[in-house]
Amino acid sequence: MTTTLVNPVPVGNPVEPFLRSDRMPHIWCPGCGIGTTVNCFAEALIESKVDLKTLAIVSGIGCTGRVAGYVKLDSFHTTHGRAIPFATGMKLANPHLNVVVYSGDGDLSAIGGNHLIHAARRNIDLKVICVNNLIYAMTGGQTAPTTPGHATTSTSPYGTFEPAFNLPHLVEASGAVYVARWTTFHVRQLSRSIQEAFNKKGFSFIEVISPCPTLYQRRNKLGDGLETMKYYKEKSKTKHGCPTSEVGLTLNGEIIVGKFVDRDRPDYSALLKAQMHESLGEKYVDYDEEQGYACSGDGGCAEDSCH
Amino acid sequence: MLANLREPQAPACGGNVAAKGRVSIVVERCKACGFCVEFCPTKVLALSSAFNSKGYHPPHVIAPEKCSGCDLCGMYCPDFAIYGHKNPAPPKAEAKADAKEVQNEG
Amino acid sequence: MKADPRGVLTGTHFIDGDHACCEGALAAGARFAAGYPITPSTEVVERFAQRVPTVGGCFIQMEDELAASITLQGGVWGGAKAFTVTSGPGYSLMMEHIGYAAMTETPCVFVDVQRGGPSTGLPTLPAQGDMMQARWGSHGDYEIIALCPNSPQECFDLTIKAFNFAEEFRVPVMFMMDEVVGHMTEKVVIPPADQIEVTPRKHTKKSVDDYLAYETNGDMVPEMAHAGEGYKFHVTGLTHDERGYPNMTPKVQQQLVTRLQNKIRSAADRICMFEEDSTDNADVIVVSYGITSRVAQRAIDMARVQGLKVGKFRLITAWPFPENKIRELAGRTKAFVVPELNLGQMVREVERCAGGKAKTYLVPHAGGSVHHPEDILAVIQEAAR
Numbered sequence: 001m002t003t004t005l006v007n008p009v010p011v012g013n014p015v016e017p018f019l020r021s022d023r024m025p026h027i028w029c030p031g032c033g034i035g036t037t038v039n040c041f042a043e044a045l046i047e048s049k050v051d052l053k054t055l056a057i058v059s060g061i062g063c064t065g066r067v068a069g070y071v072k073l074d075s076f077h078t079t080h081g082r083a084i085p086f087a088t089g090m091k092l093a094n095p096h097l098n099v100v101v102y103s104g105d106g107d108l109s110a111i112g113g114n115h116l117i118h119a120a121r122r123n124i125d126l127k128v129i130c131v132n133n134l135i136y137a138m139t140g141g142q143t144a145p146t147t148p149g150h151a152t153t154s155t156s157p158y159g160t161f162e163p164a165f166n167l168p169h170l171v172e173a174s175g176a177v178y179v180a181r182w183t184t185f186h187v188r189q190l191s192r193s194i195q196e197a198f199n200k201k202g203f204s205f206i207e208v209i210s211p212c213p214t215l216y217q218r219r220n221k222l223g224d225g226l227e228t229m230k231y232y233k234e235k236s237k238t239k240h241g242c243p244t245s246e247v248g249l250t251l252n253g254e255i256i257v258g259k260f261v262d263r264d265r266p267d268y269s270a271l272l273k274a275q276m277h278e279s280l281g282e283k284y285v286d287y288d289e290e291q292g293y294a295c296s297g298d299g300g301c302a303e304d305s306c307h
Numbered sequence: 308m309l310a311n312l313r314e315p316q317a318p319a320c321g322g323n324v325a326a327k328g329r330v331s332i333v334v335e336r337c338k339a340c341g342f343c344v345e346f347c348p349t350k351v352l353a354l355s356s357a358f359n360s361k362g363y364h365p366p367h368v369i370a371p372e373k374c375s376g377c378d379l380c381g382m383y384c385p386d387f388a389i390y391g392h393k394n395p396a397p398p399k400a401e402a403k404a405d406a407k408e409v410q411n412e413g
Numbered sequence: 414m415k416a417d418p419r420g421v422l423t424g425t426h427f428i429d430g431d432h433a434c435c436e437g438a439l440a441a442g443a444r445f446a447a448g449y450p451i452t453p454s455t456e457v458v459e460r461f462a463q464r465v466p467t468v469g470g471c472f473i474q475m476e477d478e479l480a481a482s483i484t485l486q487g488g489v490w491g492g493a494k495a496f497t498v499t500s501g502p503g504y505s506l507m508m509e510h511i512g513y514a515a516m517t518e519t520p521c522v523f524v525d526v527q528r529g530g531p532s533t534g535l536p537t538l539p540a541q542g543d544m545m546q547a548r549w550g551s552h553g554d555y556e557i558i559a560l561c562p563n564s565p566q567e568c569f570d571l572t573i574k575a576f577n578f579a580e581e582f583r584v585p586v587m588f589m590m591d592e593v594v595g596h597m598t599e600k601v602v603i604p605p606a607d608q609i610e611v612t613p614r615k616h617t618k619k620s621v622d623d624y625l626a627y628e629t630n631g632d633m634v635p636e637m638a639h640a641g642e643g644y645k646f647h648v649t650g651l652t653h654d655e656r657g658y659p660n661m662t663p664k665v666q667q668q669l670v671t672r673l674q675n676k677i678r679s680a681a682d683r684i685c686m687f688e689e690d691s692t693d694n695a696d697v698i699v700v701s702y703g704i705t706s707r708v709a710q711r712a713i714d715m716a717r718v719q720g721l722k723v724g725k726f727r728l729i730t731a732w733p734f735p736e737n738k739i740r741e742l743a744g745r746t747k748a749f750v751v752p753e754l755n756l757g758q759m760v761r762e763v764e765r766c767a768g769g770k771a772k773t774y775l776v777p778h779a780g781g782s783v784h785h786p787e788d789i790l791a792v793i794q795e796a797a798r
Binding site: 020023052053054056058068069072073074075076077078079081082085086087088089090091092093094096097114115118272276280283284285286287 | 419444445447466467468469470471473475476477479480481483484485486487488489490491492493495509510513639640641642643644645646647648649650651658659
């Protein structure tokens with residue numbers, strides 16, 4: 001009789017190797033969905049077999065911005081709204097990197113809005129995970145460009161009345177090649193979308209609707225995190241390929257989720273190289289495969305530890 | 308201090324051999340949001356009456372035999388406080404695994 | 414370390430300060446720039462855009478200065494030497510990110526080709542109105558290094574120095590040009606690459622397990638790593654500890670911020686470059702910088718012809734301010750005369766350091782042109798009385 005090999009029981013949470021465990025527990029509130037998105041991100045990294053050494057994660061300011069500090073990767077917690085341009089610089093200086101931008105709706109679409117649309121226009125090869133809790137959470141619950149109408153926030157105490165951004169529509173119009181939206185209820189789908197984004201070159205944007213129980217949900221009497229998750233489960237409708245003009249959100253209406261855009265356009269680096277080759281021919285010095293732009297002398301910045 | 312927070316509890320599955328999976332709970336990280344309880348497909352969990360040091364009621368396993376080890380609880384948990392994993396398939400030669408009763412909550 | 418010859422345009426050139434600055438950056442090893450057009454600085458990046466694809470690097474024109482000033486820092490952490498270029502209004506926009514560079518100790522260079530201000534001001538005309546802003550423009554306590562070239566040749570030479578200081582001290586360096594220095598065309602000699610010293614990135618040699626992103630070991634400048642090398646480090650603008658993790662307590666704040674300050678201040682004697690002439694027996698010492706120093710030279714010459722004992726002190730490093738030197742000079746002269754293309758900025762530092770031991774006379778100019786030497790001479794004469 002052959003002895004069946006028994007796989008050892010996994011000793012830990014598959015997410016744990018991706019976390020800076022020495023910084024746990026994190027600061028996010030009970031019922032906040034950001035941590036859930038991190039689980040999906042970790043699973044996507046495992047499944048897509050991305051080389052973690054090449055992974056850099058850049059975040060802005062806000063609750064979601066804190067993700068960078070909690071994941072055990074080369075991580076950069078930058079300034080409010082500017083994760084995307086920072087990530088752009090990083091990607092251009094070292095095209096071998098897989099650069100992920102992980103930030104919130106206010107950070108990416110308000111103060112960072114200009115950078116969002118330009119990076120999408122340029123089709124910079126970035127994977128943007130936008131956790132949209134429809135509010136500025138970290139600073140106490142102010143109106144964000146994504147806050148739906150008739151919501152109560154600390155800066156709209158009598159109710160919001162501004163039209164809100166439809167983020168998938170915005171980034172599609174700007175040129176993103178991959179646009180998807182899920183909620184924190186859709187853990188498997190979200191993970192899969194992140195994987196798909198890793199397999200894609202160009203500007204990918206994944207919006208994740210998430211509860212902010214302490215501020216958005218509480219002020220609008222929408223229950224706690226769990227009730228919000230049940231609302232997501234009940235009211236979300238998967239419509240792959242739905243025209244993004246139709247996926248706007250309201251205070252307690254339907255949430256259309258799915259993969260809305262998946263197209264192919266040459267990314268910024270491909271366009272740059274093509275143009276340079278065409279114009280300069282042999283005179284163009286392409287990105288140095290060995291050294292990148294880091295080394296600027298005979299031996300480089302530090303001979304032995306140069307990547 | 309931080310080390311305590313990291314200690315996974317003993318496997319939450321009471322040693323019923325039929326369970327395909329089991330769950331581990333890091334009690335000190337839990338904020339009792341209830342996601343794991345709600346979204347476990349086989350309703351293995353419920354919030355316990357115990358408290359962790361922050362005053363939250365962490366979940367406990369109420370139906371260990373129903374755990375499939377799918378790790379949906381782990382996927383949902385915003386606090387990285389719980390995860391599920393599949394039990395290893397029992398080798399044919401040893402059809403009956405040890406029926407160890409293990410405490411599942413602190 | 415010697416300069417990479419691929420970036421060094423050895424030879425004798427007839428170019429303006431903006432162009433020379435670009436060549437200096439390339440010679441220093443800059444291979445990434447992010448910019449946004451603004452007069453009178455744009456030529457620096459225009460030339461870089463033209464040169465760098467044939468040298469081996471990348472330029473991107475960003476959508477605004479807010480982006481440019483942080484994109485270059487992403488480039489630094491991705492492994493490149495990087496800079497940006499701007500003028501007054503853009504410089505104001507960049508202030509948050511200058512603070513970010515100081516806080517995260519990102520080595521980089523910000524070139525400000527100063528023009529008339531405030532606000533849109535005089536886009537095509539010179540001023541030196543950003544000098545205090547260079548030092549204090551961002552919020553909080555931090556130190557920077559600021560250099561002031563007064564010729565296209567210095568725009569080349571000192572840009573290399575700026576990059577070298579940036580790498581040595583892991584600090585944003587302010588390169589304070591002005592519209593005249595930027596747009597004047599003069600002879601610029603670029604030596605062979607093996608005659609140019611460049612400071613390499615202070616890259617850690619520690620293993621992945623031992624490395625702490627902001628550990629200093631006595632030397633106040635931590636070793637750096639780049640993204641993509643497996644160090645899995647964290648960088649944040651929040652007050653952080655040696656691990657780079659946010660640690661927002663008064664104790665860590667005190668340690669961090671005083672270190673950021675002391676790493677520059679303790680090396681001030683080495684960082685402070687100046688040009689000094691006939692200060693020993695001077696009744697009046699003219700303290701100037703940038704283009705004004707060239708006009709001041711004329712005024713000094715005129716005064717000396719008249720028999721006045723006038724010394725010259727040219728700030729090449731404006732920040733950190735050469736406090737000790739000014740204090741010393743204050744003890745042996747009657748007065749300082751400080752002409753500048755503003756209504757009084759660096760003069761305040763001179764006056765502060767003079768400590769009352771010598772009088773301080775400002776020769777202000779709101780900007781738009783350079784001083785008339787006669788105006789500086791008049792003040793020298795008054796100061797000498």
